[in-house]
Amino acid sequence: MSEQAPEEDAHRRELARRRRLAEVFGDVLPEATSDDFPEPAAGAGERWYTENRPPHHDAG
Incomplete structure (x- = not known):
């Protein structure tokens, strides 16, 4: 049996x-x-949802 470097092993x-996972x-x-x-900036996700809210979800 051949000796292998720890990195190779x-x-x-x-x-x-x-x-095995594959x-x-x-x-x-x-x-x-x-x-x-890293975490996205605070409020970035909420701003996207607000900007892209469908018209039928607007508060009347």
Whole structure:
């Protein structure tokens, strides 16, 4: 059995883990999720909904 560098061993384990996940879930898992990015500015989402509200939702 050959001795491998810890980095190579970790890399092989990560590749095997991704291969197992792909077998189970397919390629639907993203590389990055929203948790990996900073939070949007406060009120940005609410402003978008207000600007894009359909006319039949306007308060009369």
